[in-house]
Amino acid sequence: MSTTAPDVASVRTGERTTGIARRILRNYVVRRVFRSLFVIWVVTTVMFFMLRLLPGNPVDTYIATQMRAGGSYESAAATAAGLFTFDPSTPLIQQYGDYLWALLHGDLGNSLTGTTVVEKISSGLPWTLFSVGYALLIAIGVGLLLGVLMAYRRGGVLDHTVSVIGSVLHAIPNYLFAIILVVFGGVQLGLFDVADIRGTYTAGVEPELSFTFVSDAFYHASLPVTVYVLTTFGTWALVMKASTITTLEEDYVTVARARGLSDRRIGTQYVGRNAVLPMIAQIATQGSFVFGTAIFVELILKYDGISAELFAAINDRDYATVQGILLLMTFVVVFSNLLAELVNSALDPRIRESANGAGG
Amino acid sequence: MTAIAPGVAEPALAAPAPRTDGVWRTMVRSKSGLAGLVLVVLITGMSYLAPLFVDDHNPVDAQNRWQGPSGEHWLGTDHSGKDVLKQVVLGGQTIIYVGFLAAVITLGVAVVLGSLAAYYRGRLDSALLQLTDIVMTVPAVVLLAVVGAFFGLTTPTTLALLLGLITWPVLMRSIRAQVLSLKEREFVEAARLQDLGNMRIIFVEIVPNMAGYILINFIIAVTNAMYALVGLYVLGLAPLAGANWGIMIHQAWTYGAIYLPEGRAFILAPVCAIALFQLGLVMLTRSLEEIFNPRLSKG
Numbered sequence: 001m002s003t004t005a006p007d008v009a010s011v012r013t014g015e016r017t018t019g020i021a022r023r024i025l026r027n028y029v030v031r032r033v034f035r036s037l038f039v040i041w042v043v044t045t046v047m048f049f050m051l052r053l054l055p056g057n058p059v060d061t062y063i064a065t066q067m068r069a070g071g072s073y074e075s076a077a078a079t080a081a082g083l084f085t086f087d088p089s090t091p092l093i094q095q096y097g098d099y100l101w102a103l104l105h106g107d108l109g110n111s112l113t114g115t116t117v118v119e120k121i122s123s124g125l126p127w128t129l130f131s132v133g134y135a136l137l138i139a140i141g142v143g144l145l146l147g148v149l150m151a152y153r154r155g156g157v158l159d160h161t162v163s164v165i166g167s168v169l170h171a172i173p174n175y176l177f178a179i180i181l182v183v184f185g186g187v188q189l190g191l192f193d194v195a196d197i198r199g200t201y202t203a204g205v206e207p208e209l210s211f212t213f214v215s216d217a218f219y220h221a222s223l224p225v226t227v228y229v230l231t232t233f234g235t236w237a238l239v240m241k242a243s244t245i246t247t248l249e250e251d252y253v254t255v256a257r258a259r260g261l262s263d264r265r266i267g268t269q270y271v272g273r274n275a276v277l278p279m280i281a282q283i284a285t286q287g288s289f290v291f292g293t294a295i296f297v298e299l300i301l302k303y304d305g306i307s308a309e310l311f312a313a314i315n316d317r318d319y320a321t322v323q324g325i326l327l328l329m330t331f332v333v334v335f336s337n338l339l340a341e342l343v344n345s346a347l348d349p350r351i352r353e354s355a356n357g358a359g360g
Numbered sequence: 361m362t363a364i365a366p367g368v369a370e371p372a373l374a375a376p377a378p379r380t381d382g383v384w385r386t387m388v389r390s391k392s393g394l395a396g397l398v399l400v401v402l403i404t405g406m407s408y409l410a411p412l413f414v415d416d417h418n419p420v421d422a423q424n425r426w427q428g429p430s431g432e433h434w435l436g437t438d439h440s441g442k443d444v445l446k447q448v449v450l451g452g453q454t455i456i457y458v459g460f461l462a463a464v465i466t467l468g469v470a471v472v473l474g475s476l477a478a479y480y481r482g483r484l485d486s487a488l489l490q491l492t493d494i495v496m497t498v499p500a501v502v503l504l505a506v507v508g509a510f511f512g513l514t515t516p517t518t519l520a521l522l523l524g525l526i527t528w529p530v531l532m533r534s535i536r537a538q539v540l541s542l543k544e545r546e547f548v549e550a551a552r553l554q555d556l557g558n559m560r561i562i563f564v565e566i567v568p569n570m571a572g573y574i575l576i577n578f579i580i581a582v583t584n585a586m587y588a589l590v591g592l593y594v595l596g597l598a599p600l601a602g603a604n605w606g607i608m609i610h611q612a613w614t615y616g617a618i619y620l621p622e623g624r625a626f627i628l629a630p631v632c633a634i635a636l637f638q639l640g641l642v643m644l645t646r647s648l649e650e651i652f653n654p655r656l657s658k659g
Contacts, residue, residue: 035493039493039494039497040497042494043494043497043498046494050507051510167642167643167646168639170642171583171635171638171639171641171642171643172635172638172639173586173587173590173591173634173635173638175591175594176590176594176609176631176634176635179609179613179618179627179631180628180631182618183618183624183627183628186618187618187619194618288499291499292499292500292501292502293499293501293587293591295499295501295502295505295595296501296591296594296595299595300594300595300613310502310505310506311595314505314506314509314510314597315509317510322506325502326498326502326503326506329498329499329502330497330498330499333497333498333499334497337497
């Protein structure tokens with residue numbers, strides 16, 4: 001709290017420029033953004049050196065693989081020189097500088113398969129974001145609704161059923177749940193065609209904004225989405241229930257009741273709005289969790305999102321692609337956390353105050 | 361629901377550490393807690409005691425591939441004619457061992473760093489918080505897959521070590537929050553006045569007061585570690601030597617067991633084993649939460 005006082009004073013005494021600069025630096029949003037950038041920079045650096053310190057130099061590995069496949073050293077070396085944007089014989093620090101410089105220009109290097117890493121990522125990422133985002137929306141919607149109902153009828157049938165089903169489904173790892181879904185839903189009961197539903201869209205359907213394509217995309221996403229929703233909605237319901245219960249006990253709700261306001265008005269205007277607040281931070285953590293673990297589910301269900309690219313890159317020892325995808329996932333997590341913090345602070349000024357006072 | 365058993369009724373003295381007999385009684389009294397405990401003990405017991413009774417000789421039998429359940433093979437045979445039941449019974453050890461070891465490491469790092477950060481505050485605290493920010497950012501499972509595949513992890517112990525070193529930050533933060541509130545209590549003040557020394561105050565006075573909290577988080581850490589580990593095995597990103605539940609699922613999945621009615625048992629048996637074990641752990645944490653945090657069950 002006390003940190004804001006000198007700012008005001010310095011502005012008043014005429015040190016306008018430094019005062020404004022300091023105020024910008026002390027601004028909550030600016031500080032959060034800087035912090036996120038710092039985190040991304042550290043992760044990038046650690047990953048760069050980690051992958052370089054791995055046993056075996058990727059260029060040599062590539063040349064060796066090509067020669068084993070029957071190529072001459074010269075031709076393999078020439079292809080390698082074209083594929084790798086860095087030269088392993090230059091000092092590490094220079095490679096690092098080049099890498100960062102390229103990164104700032106949005107260049108993540110070249111993949112071993114001949115395309116750029118950016119192209120590889122942009123072919124897989126939209127599908128992952130689509131399926132995870134779509135699932136998140138459904139899970140949150142269902143969870144919020146159930147949570148509020150459970151809070152109002154505490155100890156009722158719904159409360160118990162949702163708690164039990166939610167925790168059982170949550171306890172089973174999502175990729176195992178995917179297997180169970182395929183075995184029982186697909187093979188045993190024949191609810192869907194296991195081979196047909198795989199992939200992100202049916203071959204022959206053009207990715208464009210048409211009804212056929214959109215419905216096809218939803219059809220193919222339905223398995224991973226079902227898995228994500230069923231394994232996470234219980235958590236949402238429980239968080240919302242706890243939050244609603246806390247809000248129901250607040251004085252202003254009691255006052256609203258005493259004033260004789262209708263239950264419906266209290267439920268939406270007084271309880272609902274305030275109970276949703278703590279959920280927003282959850283959206284970021286849950287979202288990044290689902291995004292981070294989507295790799296398992298996507299690979300099991302053969303949904304060709306970012307995980308398929310990552311998996312292939314790991315198997316091919318395609319360092320540039322692995323590095324690019326890891327960086328991108330980090331970025332998604334950092335960005336969603338940042339967004340949640342900013343939304344939270346906009347909704348609840350107390351967060352800003354305490355963060356400024358405590359210094360982080 | 362009565363959250364605290366009569367056993368704990370008498371007021372606890374200076375350091376209000378929960379009495380273990382009371383915890384035990386309450387847990388056994390709550391149905392889901394008991395069921396969870398039974399599941400966990402049964403499956404762990406089966407995995408660790410079975411090698412004493414079951415002959416681990418499980419030969420490849422090309423004549424009897426993909427056999428359905430029969431008197432000779434209760435759960436049928438797999439793609440190479442090996443007995444499935446034997447594999448399930450013997451396949452839990454590695455998974456449970458890695459889960460527990462990883463949880464011990466996670467918890468150890470989290471408790472030590474979390475208490476130190478909260479107790480000393482200042483630069484140490486902000487540096488450690490910054491570190492958690494960074495480690496938490498990289499999706500643990502993905503990092504594990506990359507590091508696991510590239511470094512060629514060969515032993516379960518290295519896997520556990522890696523898991524432990526990646527997953528501590530979330531727990532460290534909550535331990536830190538706990539210590540922050542505990543260190544304002546009178547008994548810590550008293551210990552300070554007695555000049556007991558910072559290390560002693562932290563690890564003898566403060567940490568035991570979080571015993572319940574730590575126990576709950578330990579179990580959660582076990583489930584998380586098992587989740588990541590089995591996932592790596594199922595995808596074939598961890599070494600596929602030997603036999604455990606994860607490797608079984610991987611083989612069943614790649615050899616297309618789901619399409620064969622006779623192979624159904626091969627894939628479902630390990631899936632069920634893991635799911636039941638995880639379920640047991642979750643039920644256990646739920647009832648422990650009720651014991652250590654009675655306000656929850658009232659809500």
